[in-house]
Amino acid sequence: MTAPSTATAAGPPGPPPEGAAPLRRGGRWIETWDPEDPVFWERTGRRTARRNLLLSVLSEHIGFSVWTLWSVLVLFMGPEYGLTPADKFLLTSVVTLVGAAARVPYTFAVAVFGGRNWTVISAGLLLIPTTAAFAVMRPGTSFGTFLLVGMLAGVGGGNFASSMTNINAFFPLREKGWALGLNAGGGNIGVPVIQLAALAVIGAGGGPRVLLAVYLPLVVAAAVLAALFMDNLAPVRNDTGAAEDAARDGHTWIMAFLYVGTFGSFIGYAFAFGQVLQTQFGRTPLDAAYLTFIGPLLGSLVRPVGGRLADRHGGARITLWNFAAMAVTTGVLVVASTERSSALFVAVFVVLFALSGLGNGSTYKMIPGIFQAKAASLGLTGEEAARYGRRLSGASMGLIGALGALGGVGINLAFRQSFLSYGSGTGAFVAFLGFYAACITVTWAVYLRRPPVRAGVEVPPGREPRPARAEV
Incomplete structure (x- = not known):
């Protein structure tokens, strides 16, 4: 394991140790970083990592607000805008799709520009969709224009991938x-x-432009604070080979499938909840606004709880039971939707939001654990194993995050088709129930199922057969 570094945010006081990244000028670069070393971590690592985490949260928070801004703008768009419910679901689907696609390049931008530098750039880019929405948000604007401006908001969805990749390395x-x-x-x-x-x-009594005006200075503040107080990690080099290796690894695609079920649910329901309340239950924009924030708030607050539970009990176990709870909850939603029970529908939908947030935390915890276990299976140990795990888990997070966000696109399109075909969201919920059942099966079969003992192979006394794959 490498010796503890005395590097500060501005760089080390002397020549970097052997194997460290070359000194770079013109930014806040940390030349060596070894968080697995307990001495380094307690001396300087924890404090630096938590400072970067705090500012990363702020920037990503504003990014999510800008990305999901159209989930609330559509509530302002009454009959005078000339849009049907199907038009609104299509609009939010396009916004979600662009945000999902942006996550792939954003993941690798951290290694190209540095985590701090890219946070500054990506935060500044949020000014574009916010200003554009301010300019066009009025009756008489064409649906095509709304679609184009909505696509710009997708850059806010990309912030998540770069932020997670950056913090994963810290x-x-x-x-x-x-x-x-x-x-x-x-x-x-x-x-x-x-x-x-x-x-x-x-x-x-304000309009949508008032809301947009509030966020413009917040975007600027996030960019300025990142520039002043965040750091770049020089050891996080641009590594296209890591992306290729991650794409070839089956676990990347399996975890992407599971993340569709957790984060795809969270972001899809966040965009759709208010529209479903308006379209199926006749709620006014103000009524819908009173209710739509509760589910995403709980889902966000419990996400760290899902990660903490996964740290203690294993991400696969928490994920399995969480998907089971999501399936049961969705079954109740089918009943509430069929019976047009508004109170039951809202209450159970909020529970489903919370479960999606819990599952977000547990599935993302599984990713570094999977690749760390793979490093051990290859015979790697110590810092070499840690580097291998960080390299592949960081690269895979972009693909997993992008594909997971596509679940939000699917949810909005499913609601659109369900309302067109049946006049309610019931058909969509039945489809979601089937998907959660598939997620339960995959989680158990890949990460928790214990393989049968082969004939003629004895298991040592006191030991059970190990899982076929890493139990993470």
């Missing part, structure tokens, strides 16, 4: 579940915050 494996959960949860909470802001604006 923390040791034993604390990744908590750190990644807190980072993502703080970002996710941008969804209910912008919905609460919309509630305040609607309640005060």
Whole structure:
């Protein structure tokens, strides 16, 4: 294991040790970083990592708010805008799709530009969709224009991937579940915050431009604070080979499938909840705004809890039971939707939001654990194993995050088709129930099922057969 570094945010006081990244100028670069070393971690690592985590949460929080801003703007768009419910579901689907696609390049931008530098750039880019929405948000604007401007908001969805990749490199494996959960949860909470802001604006009689004007200075503040107080990690080099290796690994695609079920549910329901309340239950924009923030708020707050539970009990176990609870809850939603029971529908939908947030934390904790276990299976130990795990888990997070967010696209399209075909969201919930059942099966079969003992192979006394794959 490498010796503890005395590097500060501005760089080491002397020549970097052998094997360290070359000194770079013009930014806040840390040349060596070994969070798995307990001495280094206690001396300087923890303090630096937590400072970067705090500012990463702020930037990602604003990014999520801008990305999901159209989930509340559509509540302002009454009959005078000339849009049907199907048009609105299509609009939010396009916004979600672009945000999902942006996550792939954003993941690798951290290694190209540095975590701090890219946070500054990505935060500044949020000015574009916010300003554009301010310019076009009025009756008489064409649906095509709304679609184009909505696509710009997708850059806010990309912030999640770069933020998670960056924070993944700062923390040791034993604390990744908590750190990644807190980072993502703080970002996710941008969804209910912008919905609460919309509630305040609607309640005060203001229009959508008032809401957008509030966020413009917040975007600038996030970029400035990142520039002043965040750090780049020089050892996180641009490594296209890591992306290729991650794409070839089956676990990347399995985890992407599971993340569709957790984060895809969270972001999809966040975009769709208010529209479902308006379309199926006849709620006014103000009524919908009073209710839509509750689910995303709980889902965001419990995401770190899911990560912490996964740290203690194993991400696969928590994920399995969480999907089982999501399936049961969705079954109740089918009943509530069929019976048109507004009170039951809202209450159970909020529970489903909370479960999706819990599952977000547990599934993301599984990713570094899987690749760390793979490093051990290859005979790697110590810092070499840690580097291998960080390399592949960081690269895979972009793909997993992007594909997971596509679940949000699927949810909005499913609701759109369900309302077109049946006049309610019941058909969509039946489809979601089937998907959660598939997620339960995959989680158990890949990460928890114990393989049968082969004939003629004795198991040593006191030992059970190990799982076929890493139990993470």
